[in-house]
Amino acid sequence: MFAHVDINNCYVSCERLFRPELERRVVVVLSNNDGCVIARSNEAKAIGIKMADAEFIVRERLKESNAVIFSSNYALYADMSARLMNNLARYTYTLMVYSIDEAFMALGNIKGIDLSQHAATISNNVFRDTGLPITVGVGPTLSLAKLANKAAKKQGRNFMVLDTEEKINAMVQTFPIEDVWGIGMAYYNKLREINIQTAHDFRSLKADFVRKQMTVQGWRLHQELWGIPCNVIKDVAERSKGIESSQSFNTYQTTLEKVEEAVAMHAGTVALKLRQQKSMALNLTVYLRTNKHNVKHDQYYPSLTVKIPFAANSVHELTQVCVQALRAIWQPGYNYLKTGVRATGIIPEGEVQNNLFNEYDNSRKQEISKLLDQINDRYGRGTLRLGVEGFDKTWKMKQDYLSRQYTTNWAEIIVTR
């Protein structure tokens, strides 16, 4: 059996923990750039605020409800997430961290254990020890554990156990297909056409029909809903396969110079992440985007992937390659909204292959990067950086409602206490 655990209204709960007077009020957290709503208190859900609603569309309604609005504060959420995961690790031998606010836990095959009591204990203890409200769903596959979690929330409970065929059968009967893990808009529309409305309807489809229509992933989901495990629970996070840094501009950009600054910053961020996880990259992709929502603008979505001859993770190398790639795809005359840098072909630092004809020596760049990291660790991100990143950063994102860094910044911690 497996448990799926997540934090209820995660980002809102993190903010409320340090502002307890916000209980029972409409609270929302906005995405980067304060663009759209990505977390809602139950009160916000009750007045009809939807996930990913654009801020400017719900602005009036939020105002009328005397809502409290926050910009995303990832330093705070990441720290609270670490506290949750440390706590959960006490209750399992295998903890799979699935996202910032979710984890799967192996519960084993122990006869006689009262799963309901166990789930309730986890939920209550985590709340007592971290202040975070969580929900626990238990089932024989990861998909059913996830489904149990969602079902618990719908019933206003903090845990649910689906440990018998009868309970599973009863639950899938009414469970909406669009709420099933792995069913997004495209599959939902497809399934609706053939009148599939519940998880039970989907289960009743023939397995090879599902395989044909929804690839092997749909087939695995189908199996899991019948209680046959296809997803494996894994302990340690594997090395990521891609590392990306990207961001929308706060206003349209039309000059190469400004976009170069942004690309250089993203290249620096990706290089830092690579070094932090002791990896190097062989491929770098730079892309540009215009605003797809603006039908009056000409659209342009170029991207270029560059294979570099030797794996790299220094800010110099990445920035140089990425800025060159940007110049190659740059076309004047468009209103650019977003740019990003992605590294793929990621290999461990220690396993970098030397080319037979390799006269290339990057030891100096490595030393410079190390020094850069040390200085920035001590004096703060961006204290030392390449000049090409620019100084005024006029394209930087909007964060009008940012809360304090209660748990990660010493000055704030003292104020909070």
Next chain:
DNA sequence: TCTGGGGTCCTAGGACCC
């Protein structure tokens, strides 16, 4: 006027190999 920023996995099809 204003609509996020990360990730994952899978498939089809092209390029290339012998």
Next chain:
DNA sequence: TCTGGGGTCCTAGGACCC
């Protein structure tokens, strides 16, 4: 009338997740 049959690797794009 005839036009091979395997492979591998890579990439773009689509689908999904939070």
